[in-house]
Amino acid sequence: MTKAVVLAERPVGMPKQSDFAVIETDLADPADGEIQVKNVCMSVDPYMRGRMVDRKSYVPPFQIGEVLTGGSIGQVTASNHAGFAVGDYVSSHYGWREAYTAPVEGIEKLGDIVAPPSAYLGAIGMPGMTAYVGLLEVGALKQGETVFVSGAAGAVGSIVGQIAKLKGCRVLGSAGSADKVEWLQDELGFDYAFNYKAGDLLSHLREGAPDGLDVYFDNVGGDHLQAAIMHMRPFGRIPLCGAISMYNDVEPPPGPNNLAMAIGLGLTLRGFIVSHFNHLSVQFRKDMEGWVTSGQIKYQETVYEGIDGAADAFIGLFTGANTGKMIVNF
């Protein structure tokens, strides 16, 4: 037997503990072409909130009673496939469970790793890749530009800011506490970080970037997007990565009321999903492993212990409980 987390209720507004339940399930021996894996850590991601709503999206909604899925890193404990040996580290979407038996399709062997396995859920994993493609491909960042990233102390945002610094840019970031602001400025080298809960967003942007913004990497949406549009330079780019300020809204939120400014300024606002850029994953891993091992990119994790901590970890994404990547360890 092994434990897993199911969706017990569809959250309304802020998710709560009773929306989730931990169940026990059988753990089968691997059939032909299958492997059995013990997860060592799993990822907890904001996008999963959208899948808890019963509506059409780029990924189908979770069903009530269904074991949740999400990124995980595990170690093979039994193998019935020639390509996988006991002890191999694998990355899969079979998170939210302690262990699983499954066909190998969609399960990736990590091969030689240069950092602890959990880094492959964060800086060297999907969030790091999101930062990399969002900034360099969608944002078309150029040397010396001025960049603002919201959600800056999170898994994606903290990497966005550091890549931009590596590219010789001036970097601004917003986060929800004084401790996070201190980390961004003192540890990660942001030029100007601010607590978005204190003071007016536009005043902060004017202070941190008197000449305006070339790129705004949007993780938050809502008032952050509105303020950034007000402060963009001509032909600026806005990669629309996420809108976490709206994920728990019960009614559709009002959009930015200044979108018409994009016309005169020639702005590009472009949404993207990291998987649109899967063709860059080899290049990303090579670059990011290099930056992490050389210390040019730093990362932090907030870790909850055990499957019973998974719901709290998820809820914590919406209260700002994490600095860097939110992880559950097994």
Ligand SMILES: NC(=O)c1ccc[n+]([C@@H]2O[C@H](COP(=O)([O-])OP(=O)(O)OC[C@H]3O[C@@H](n4cnc5c(N)ncnc54)[C@H](OP(=O)(O)O)[C@@H]3O)[C@@H](O)[C@H]2O)c1
């Ligand atoms: N497009 C893609 O392919 C893709 C891939 C991955 C992630 N994303 C998106 O990227 C964003 C960041 O994801 P992540 O995994 O790196 O999460 P994260 O930033 O590590 O964690 C979420 C953070 O969001 C902040 N937050 C929560 N509610 C907020 C609100 N109402 N207003 C402002 N900030 C709020 C909190 O930090 P504070 O303390 O600073 O409030 C929290 O720590 C999310 O919008 C996510 O959906 C998109």
